[in-house]
Amino acid sequence: MVVSRALLGLSVASLAAFAKGAITANGANFTLTGDNVSYLFHVDEETGELISDHFGGPVEDFVNPPYINPSGWVDNLGNVRREFPDVGRSDFRLPAIHIAHADGNTVTEFNYQSHEVVDGKPSLPGLPATYGDDADVSTIIVQLYDNYSDVSAALSYSVFPKYNAIARSFAITNNGTEDISIERASSFSTDLPNIELDMIELQGDWSHEMNRVKRPIQYGETSFRSTVGYASHIHNPFFALVTPSTTETQGEAWGFNFVYSGSFEATAERFSNGFVRVLLGLNPLHATIPVKPGETFQSPEAVAIYSTEGVGGMSRSFHDLYRNHLSRSNYTSQTRPVLLNSWEGLYFDINDTALENLAQQTADLGISLFVNDDGWFGTDPNARLNDTAGLGDWTPNPAHFPGGFPEYVANVTNLNVANSTEKMKFGLWFEPEMVNPNSSLYEEHPDWVLHAGRHTRTVTRNELVLNLGLPEVQDYIINSVSEILDNADISYIKWDNNRGVHEQSKPSENYDYMLGIYHVIDTLTTKYPEVLWEGCASGGGRFDAGLLHYWPQHWTSDNTDASDRLTIQLGTSLAYPPSAMGCHVSVVPNHLTNRNISIEYRAHVALMCGSFGFELKPSDLTPEESAAIPGILADWEKMNPIVISGDFYRLRLPDDSNWPAVQFVSAEEDTSFVLAFQQSASIKPAPPPLRMQGLQANARYSSNAFNGTISGNTLMNAGLNIRYEVGDYQSTLIWLYKE
Numbered sequence: 001m002v003v004s005r006a007l008l009g010l011s012v013a014s015l016a017a018f019a020k021g022a023i024t025a026n027g028a029n030f031t032l033t034g035d036n037v038s039y040l041f042h043v044d045e046e047t048g049e050l051i052s053d054h055f056g057g058p059v060e061d062f063v064n065p066p067y068i069n070p071s072g073w074v075d076n077l078g079n080v081r082r083e084f085p086d087v088g089r090s091d092f093r094l095p096a097i098h099i100a101h102a103d104g105n106t107v108t109e110f111n112y113q114s115h116e117v118v119d120g121k122p123s124l125p126g127l128p129a130t131y132g133d134d135a136d137v138s139t140i141i142v143q144l145y146d147n148y149s150d151v152s153a154a155l156s157y158s159v160f161p162k163y164n165a166i167a168r169s170f171a172i173t174n175n176g177t178e179d180i181s182i183e184r185a186s187s188f189s190t191d192l193p194n195i196e197l198d199m200i201e202l203q204g205d206w207s208h209e210m211n212r213v214k215r216p217i218q219y220g221e222t223s224f225r226s227t228v229g230y231a232s233h234i235h236n237p238f239f240a241l242v243t244p245s246t247t248e249t250q251g252e253a254w255g256f257n258f259v260y261s262g263s264f265e266a267t268a269e270r271f272s273n274g275f276v277r278v279l280l281g282l283n284p285l286h287a288t289i290p291v292k293p294g295e296t297f298q299s300p301e302a303v304a305i306y307s308t309e310g311v312g313g314m315s316r317s318f319h320d321l322y323r324n325h326l327s328r329s330n331y332t333s334q335t336r337p338v339l340l341n342s343w344e345g346l347y348f349d350i351n352d353t354a355l356e357n358l359a360q361q362t363a364d365l366g367i368s369l370f371v372n373d374d375g376w377f378g379t380d381p382n383a384r385l386n387d388t389a390g391l392g393d394w395t396p397n398p399a400h401f402p403g404g405f406p407e408y409v410a411n412v413t414n415l416n417v418a419n420s421t422e423k424m425k426f427g428l429w430f431e432p433e434m435v436n437p438n439s440s441l442y443e444e445h446p447d448w449v450l451h452a453g454r455h456t457r458t459v460t461r462n463e464l465v466l467n468l469g470l471p472e473v474q475d476y477i478i479n480s481v482s483e484i485l486d487n488a489d490i491s492y493i494k495w496d497n498n499r500g501v502h503e504q505s506k507p508s509e510n511y512d513y514m515l516g517i518y519h520v521i522d523t524l525t526t527k528y529p530e531v532l533w534e535g536c537a538s539g540g541g542r543f544d545a546g547l548l549h550y551w552p553q554h555w556t557s558d559n560t561d562a563s564d565r566l567t568i569q570l571g572t573s574l575a576y577p578p579s580a581m582g583c584h585v586s587v588v589p590n591h592l593t594n595r596n597i598s599i600e601y602r603a604h605v606a607l608m609c610g611s612f613g614f615e616l617k618p619s620d621l622t623p624e625e626s627a628a629i630p631g632i633l634a635d636w637e638k639m640n641p642i643v644i645s646g647d648f649y650r651l652r653l654p655d656d657s658n659w660p661a662v663q664f665v666s667a668e669e670d671t672s673f674v675l676a677f678q679q680s681a682s683i684k685p686a687p688p689p690l691r692m693q694g695l696q697a698n699a700r701y702s703s704n705a706f707n708g709t710i711s712g713n714t715l716m717n718a719g720l721n722i723r724y725e726v727g728d729y730q731s732t733l734i735w736l737y738k739e
């Protein structure tokens with residue numbers, strides 16, 4: 001049966017072809033066009049179903065779907081590629097949307113109603129999202145309706161042509177008279193055709209974040225998730241699908257990233273017909289989100305990027321999109337001060353004398369930001385002398401600061417930074433979402449923590465998690481942090497978070513928590529835009545695109561071992577720009593791994609990050625190490641602007657090669673630098689030639705590594721041969737200047 005277009009609600013006017021920016025709607029055939037990507041879907045005339053046609057390189061036409069023998073149990077919707085799969089009606093794959101209705105049934109039938117193309121991109125109420133003006137991005141909103149249960153869905157697709165990026169989210173409105181609940185919500189969902197694909201994702205744990213792993217997409221689900229309540233160290237809410245022949249530099253790569261910091265689920269499901277369904281959204285275990293009549297549920301956003309320039313090309317598009325259209329802090333495009341963090345140097349052994357002493361050493365080294373880590377707050381008997389007490393009580397410990405906290409901060413900010421006209425800047429650590437049971441806050445408000453009825457409130461690192469879904473908790477945090485910021489000259493805040501969520505009173509508390517934390521951070525970053533905010537979650541436990549919307553940088557890992565850090569930082573760079581990473585030089589032997597690595601190598605690893613610093617007591621350095629610091633700071637001065645705004649290339653990966661290397665090319669393309677490493681001493685074989693990327697083929701380059709000039713072609717195709725010193729953990733910094 002062919003239903004007329006009138007039944008689908010298509011007016012004559014909407015049949016006329018029109019285009020706004022990069023989006024064309026021909027009747028109900030939709031084309032989203034980027035510089036090197038096309039994303040096509042259409043409305044099935046018979047059913048009103050949204051059908052996926054293409055997500056990949058540029059195409060001009062809608063072509064027939066593959067013929068699939070309709071016999072057997074799988075028919076109709078089970079054999080088509082769908083944009084917004086729901087439950088019931090012959091599709092046996094995982095749905096993107098799963099709604100429980102008041103009578104207990106979970107079937108929906110979302111059919112096309114109308115669409116609208118708008119310039120720019122509407123913001124998402126209460127949630128982080130990519131943004132841009134009319135010249136950067138266009139959006140199509142497709143309205144769907146379920147006539148049986150009176151639920152509407154508004155699917156929003158935005159295309160950022162320059163970055164080959166599609167951002168998608170949706171809103172579900174309950175137009176009926178009884179409550180519904182959202183059991184599953186995948187912000188991004190599409191069905192790819194029957195092609196061979198591998199999944200690359202980032203798995204790990206505390207101090208072992210962002211390990212790049214790859215596995216083939218076979219029949220069934222290839223899936224991972226966080227049930228931690230946050231993005232977590234265990235899996236990052238990112239994955240790429242690549243063809244088996246895709247490399248760092250060539251081949252197709254589809255990257256998917258969730259702009260959300262809570263529990264998530266990522267899936268690629270290959271079905272019997274070979275199609276691969278892609279789903280990225282909330283973790284159903286932390287959903288069951290009630291939507292009352294007249295209310296709307298807004299899903300978070302997910303971003304998909306397509307590249308034909310391999311995994312590296314995909315990463316650079318993510319980096320550029322996120323720096324220009326996600327991270328809204330003014331610092332995103334600015335060099336960040338070199339800092340010295342007190343943690344690994346002093347741990348909890350602090351007071352004003354010890355801290356001012358460390359700040360003085362910091363100033364003498366020519367470092368301009370001193371960061372006071374944990375231990376500065378709480379009063380007896382809950383003073384934060386160790387990790388058993390004080391979290392939640394955000395008043396400076398009078399025993400540590402008898403002269404008053406503001407005066408201590410003033411003493412630090414009054415220090416002259418060596419070889420600079422600047423005064424020292426002061427930074428402070430917080431962990432506002434957590435509370436120790438040994439605190440005044442918990443004594444007064446035991447009901448403010450996440451808990452499940454009479455079940456034990458399990459502690460991790462002696463902490464419980466505040467329920468950020470509660471407005472009174474949000475206000476408490478906003479007021480406590482504001483109180484400190486209003487009374488002392490503070491330039492930087494490290495916002496830590498050191499445990500996962502265990503007990504919740506109901507699954508939807510995780511979504512409410514996220515709306516709450518975003519409200520708190522939105523309020524504070526808007527109120528204090530001059531503060532440089534850094535996220536941290538026991539290292540990289542919440543290095544995600546959601547928080548990157550508000551904060552320009554994130555602590556990458558508690559593991560500061562430079563060798564381990566290469567793996568962690570290169571993994572992080574799959575989706576997130578090096579400019580957003582915080583990386584520090586610490587003492588050797590490393591406190592976690594006991595490895596002994598030279599100060600040059602440690603610096604070379606940390607210098608590839610936007611926020612570079614030290615995490616040590618300068619008096620613990622050897623004379624040789626101390627003598628190296630002015631040179632390191634001179635390198636930083638030249639490198640940091642290029643790290644902030646340049647292009648990043650992973651030349652060789654630490655997991656594949658004993659000689660990993662990375663390269664940055666300045667935004668102006670006139671300067672480039674390479675950081676090249678030798679992990680262990682090697683008699684044979686010789687190091688492979690260091691073949692560069694991103695240079696201008698016909699330009700000639702001079703360098704600190706060779707006399708005269710060498711062409712871009714030679715550097716990229718033949719490469720340089722580096723002679724490393726004999727020994728483990730050697731590194732070198734090579735500058736290239738375009739003539």
Ligand SMILES: *[C@@H]1O[C@H](CO)[C@@H](O)[C@H](O)[C@H]1NC(C)=O
Pocket residue numbers: 026027028029042062063064
């Ligand atoms: C939409 O695409 C289909 C092919 O999928 C084509 O038959 C139809 O003519 C197209 N409609 C318009 C209005 O372009």
Ligand SMILES: *[C@@H]1O[C@H](CO)[C@@H](O)[C@H](O)[C@H]1NC(C)=O
Pocket residue numbers: 035036162163164307308309313317
């Ligand atoms: C798009 O393709 C062109 C030609 O292949 C290439 O030069 C350019 O770098 C690509 N851009 C992106 C963002 O992939």
Ligand SMILES: *[C@@H]1O[C@H](CO)[C@@H](O)[C@H](O)[C@H]1NC(C)=O
Pocket residue numbers: 007008048111147
């Ligand atoms: C769904 O209901 C709306 C109004 O309630 C109607 O206009 C439309 O034709 C219906 N669509 C289908 C496919 O039955």
Ligand SMILES: *[C@@H]1O[C@H](CO)[C@@H](O)[C@H](O)[C@H]1NC(C)=O
Pocket residue numbers: 145152173174175294
């Ligand atoms: C559903 O409810 C929303 C919000 O009240 C309203 O904007 C929309 O028009 C309704 N949709 C239908 C099809 O009734």
Ligand SMILES: *[C@@H]1O[C@H](CO)[C@@H](O)[C@H](O)[C@H]1NC(C)=O
Pocket residue numbers: 349350351352353354
């Ligand atoms: C401050 O801390 C330092 C280092 O632990 C210690 O030597 C000193 O006695 C402390 N001063 C006071 C007044 O507690």
Ligand SMILES: *[C@@H]1O[C@H](CO)[C@@H](O)[C@H](O)[C@H]1NC(C)=O
Pocket residue numbers: 364365366418419629630633
């Ligand atoms: C300060 O500058 C002088 C002269 O350039 C240099 O010798 C010295 O090492 C610098 N000191 C620091 C701490 O950078």
Ligand SMILES: *[C@@H]1O[C@H](CO)[C@@H](O)[C@H](O)[C@H]1NC(C)=O
Pocket residue numbers: 380381382383384385386387388389
């Ligand atoms: C840990 O901190 C608590 C609370 O301030 C304090 O009572 C206890 O003595 C501290 N323990 C140690 C070993 O310092």
Ligand SMILES: *[C@@H]1O[C@H](CO)[C@@H](O)[C@H](O)[C@H]1NC(C)=O
Pocket residue numbers: 387388389436437438459462
């Ligand atoms: C609270 O403090 C006491 C005394 O320092 C300590 O024994 C206990 O372990 C602490 N409780 C927690 C949950 O950290």
Ligand SMILES: *[C@@H]1O[C@H](CO)[C@@H](O)[C@H](O)[C@H]1NC(C)=O
Pocket residue numbers: 352353356401402403404407408411
């Ligand atoms: C600030 O520095 C002055 C001068 O060194 C010192 O006397 C005073 O105790 C310091 N105040 C604080 C709170 O550390």
Ligand SMILES: *[C@@H]1O[C@H](CO)[C@@H](O)[C@H](O)[C@H]1NC(C)=O
Pocket residue numbers: 330529530
């Ligand atoms: C941030 O940038 C905007 C736009 O350039 C500017 O109006 C604002 O004053 C800046 N804020 C701060 C704190 O520098």
Ligand SMILES: *[C@@H]1O[C@H](CO)[C@@H](O)[C@H](O)[C@H]1NC(C)=O
Pocket residue numbers: 588589596597
């Ligand atoms: C680390 O290496 C340095 C330089 O080779 C050496 O002086 C030092 O003794 C080593 N330390 C350890 C703990 O191995």
Ligand SMILES: *[C@@H]1O[C@H](CO)[C@@H](O)[C@H](O)[C@H]1NC(C)=O
Pocket residue numbers: 704705706707
């Ligand atoms: C450049 O040439 C000089 C003179 O021949 C030589 O001493 C030096 O080692 C060369 N430098 C490099 C980086 O090759």
